Amino acid sequence: MVKVSPSILSADFVNLERDIRSLGPAGADYVHVDVMDGLFVPNLTIGIPVVQAIRRISPLPLDVHLMIDRPIRYVERFCAAGADILTVHVEADTEANTLEALRKIQAAGVRPAISVKPATPAEAVLPYLDLCSLVLVMTVEPGFGGQSFMADMMPKITEIRRYITEKGLNCEVEVDGGVNEATGRTCVEAGADVLVAGSAYFKAPDPAAFVAALHGLDTHS
Numbered sequence: 001m002v003k004v005s006p007s008i009l010s011a012d013f014v015n016l017e018r019d020i021r022s023l024g025p026a027g028a029d030y031v032h033v034d035v036m037d038g039l040f041v042p043n044l045t046i047g048i049p050v051v052q053a054i055r056r057i058s059p060l061p062l063d064v065h066l067m068i069d070r071p072i073r074y075v076e077r078f079c080a081a082g083a084d085i086l087t088v089h090v091e092a093d094t095e096a097n098t099l100e101a102l103r104k105i106q107a108a109g110v111r112p113a114i115s116v117k118p119a120t121p122a123e124a125v126l127p128y129l130d131l132c133s134l135v136l137v138m139t140v141e142p143g144f145g146g147q148s149f150m151a152d153m154m155p156k157i158t159e160i161r162r163y164i165t166e167k168g169l170n171c172e173v174e175v176d177g178g179v180n181e182a183t184g185r186t187c188v189e190a191g192a193d194v195l196v197a198g199s200a201y202f203k204a205p206d207p208a209a210f211v212a213a214l215h216g217l218d219t220h221s
Ligand code: DX5
Pocket: 007, 008, 009, 010, 032, 034, 065, 140, 141, 142, 143, 144, 145, 146, 147, 176, 177, 178, 179, 196, 197, 198, 199, 200
């Protein structure tokens, strides 16, 4: 079944506890937490203390998406704060440092993940794939919720899925940016198995029905 990871970037931060507690009953599989540093992306969001606080109230796995420059400086602290999946960007550091960051995440018992921005080609994930438990394909420029879905990223999803199959790896493909029921279907058809949804989830009149609709997307339907 397709997994759903609501992005709390679109939550009501005044009522963050209420919104996080509502994710499990709505059927969400992960909690997507967007960390931005104002350097790797032109926006600032939340950091380690907030991840720690979310950990205290969320039984769901925390899917932490680091949009920060040279994440190797912080990965161990995000693991200790309670991340279950920790994603770093290929564009955020040198290949050697990115490999080292992924190894640190793995050593902490957390699922290592790599992400690619829209302009980064599929093959950029290859040096990291053996180490990764998830690949996150961006379908918007990282930095903000509520942007339009880039359908031209679908071949990249298919190519990354092909690499994973060819190497016989146990690695999920997650898509982030502009995902709703219609665009989510396109992603699943292209080979995605985890869908991040921020604005579409938090604006849905019935979030449980929205999650159920995404869960129901299947390449064979
Ligand atoms: C954007 C973030 C996304 C964002 C998605 O940089 O990585 O997770 O919250 O928001 P929507 O689903 O509204 O595009």
